Amino acid sequence: MxxxxxxxxxxxxxxxxxxxxxxxxxxxxxxxxxxxxxxxxxxxxxxxxxxxxxxxxxxxxxxxxxxxxxxxxxxxxxxxxxxxxxxxxxxxxxxxxxxxxxxxxxxxxxxxxxxxxxxxxxxxxxxxxxxVKYRMKQLDRFARHLAFVQAEGLAGVVALARATEAGFAADPRVGPWNSVIRADPAFAEAYAARDPDRYALVVNGTARLMFDRDxxxxxxxxxxxxxxxxxxxxxxxxxxxxxxxxxxxxxxxxxxxxxxxxxxxxxxxxxxxxxxxxxxxx
Missing domain, CATH: 3.40.50.1820 (Alpha/Beta hydrolase fold, catalytic domain)
Incomplete structure (x- = not known):
């Protein structure tokens, strides 16, 4: 296509x-x-x-x-x-x-x-x-992703995304960039090298501002x-x-x-x- x-x-x-x-x-x-x-x-x-x-x-x-x-x-x-x-x-x-x-x-x-x-x-x-339940589900997804980042690092997200075909909805640990990680080695390398604190700001901001109402x-x-x-x-x-x-x-x-x-x-x-x-x- x-x-x-x-x-x-x-x-x-x-x-x-x-x-x-x-x-x-x-x-x-x-x-x-x-x-x-x-x-x-x-x-x-x-x-x-x-x-x-x-x-x-x-x-x-x-x-x-x-x-x-x-x-x-x-x-x-x-x-x-x-x-x-x-x-x-x-x-x-x-x-x-x-x-x-x-x-x-x-x-x-x-x-x-x-x-x-x-x-x-x-x-x-x-x-x-x-x-209401939709908003709660979305916020929980982002929270579970950041918990995995805190435990395993962004390199851990890359490794997990490459080991599975699951998307963010099926396995929040892989995060919303999982498909790009799998498809683009240069993107995956840069992703793994990002500052995790700044990354958390991006993710928290996405969740809070995209899903801000019931x-x-x-x-x-x-x-x-x-x-x-x-x-x-x-x-x-x-x-x-x-x-x-x-x-x-x-x-x-x-x-x-x-x-x-x-x-x-x-x-x-x-x-x-x-x-x-x-x-x-x-």
């Missing part, structure tokens, strides 16, 4: 289908790869990508620090994720696109709509990640309330995709439609059809 340089990050991407562009922010948390649309959670059974590609040019990509995309050791922010997405659109020559986020991808989609409304036609926010992270409610971008919100219903997170977006987005369908009724037949109905009207 091709690779673009987006915000200075090598970004693996795929373009399928034809029609208006639809930029898709993958589900999967810190392991958000373009394959996630076919392999993760509810998306395994929805056949979304294939059905959407019949009418839209679907652009999927590995989020930075995921899959085969690159990364940098710096405090991760939603704005950084937006910069990668905008850089990919620039690379492809796309001025304006529909957006679709799955899971944590909803936060980046909403953040892009706020930061670059002129480039967004509409957005689909599918099973947005958020809720609902959908990433965008301030006042900014969402001023957003005119049409949105379709589809709720989840588990500890990482709390129904309250989807209702929060409904409350904050003035031009939102809410598909009040339980997850059991979100099927291969119903979900793509509802999304296409929304997109086709924009």
């Amino acid at each position: 091709p690779t673009a340089i987006a915000d200075g990050i090598p970004t693996r991407y795929e373009v399928v289908g034809s029609g208006p562009p639809l930029l898709m922010f993958s589900p999967g948390g810190f392991d958000s790869t373009l394959e996630s649309w076919r392999t993760v959670g509810i998306y395994r059974r929805l056949d979304l990508l294939e059905q959407l590609a019949a009418r839209y040019t679907c652009i999927t990509f590995d989020r930075r620090e995921s899959g085969r995309s690159g990364g940098r050791v710096e405090r991760l922010t939603w704005a950084r994720y937006v910069a990668q997405a905008v850089g990919l659109l620039d690379h492809l020559g796309v001025e304006r696109a529909h957006l679709m986020g799955g899971c944590v991808g909803c936060s980046t989609a909403a953040a892009m709509a706020v930061a670059h409304p002129e480039r967004v036609r509409s957005m689909v926010l599918y099973s947005p990640a958020g809720g 609902t959908v992270p990433g965008v301030e409610p006042e900014d969402l309330l001023c957003l005119d971008t049409p949105a379709l919100i589809v709720p989840g219903e588990d500890d990482s995709h709390a129904p309250s997170a989807a209702r929060y977006l409904q409350e904050c987005l003035p031009a939102a439609e809410y598909w009040d369908a339980p997850v059991a009724e979100q099927t291969r037949e119903t979900a793509p059809a509802r999304i296409l109905e929304f997109l086709d009207g924009r």
Whole structure:
């Protein structure tokens, strides 16, 4: 698959289908790869990508620090994720696109709509990640990673990442840069040589500022309330995709439609059809 340089990050991407562009922010948390649309959670059974590609040019990509995309050791922010997405659109020559986020991808989609409304036609926010238990789970992950760093050092993180294929969600000890460590020997060498105290500041800052609320992270409610971008919100219903997170977006987005369908009724037949109905009207 091709690779673009987006915000200075090598970004693996795929373009399928034809029609208006639809930029898709993958589900999967810190392991958000373009394959996630076919392999993760509810998306395994929805056949979304294939059905959407019949009418839209679907652009999927590995989020930075995921899959085969690159990364940098710096405090991760939603704005950084937006910069990668905008850089990919620039690379492809796309001025304006529909957006679709799955899971944590909803936060980046909403953040892009706020930061670059002129480039967004509409957005689909599918099973947005958020809720009290979601925040607690994320903070625990970062704490467990730093505990391993304190015990084994950054060289220990490199050794562990190379000895396993587990991502940050499955094994927090490997940290959020695990995929880049495996793919790039020069990055791994520099990572192991970093000052551990400064590294801890980066990690603690990432956790505290990215997951600072008990609902959908990433965008301030006042900014969402001023957003005119049409949105379709589809709720989840588990500890990482709390129904309250989807209702929060409904409350904050003035031009939102809410598909009040339980997850059991979100099927291969119903979900793509509802999304296409929304997109086709924009």
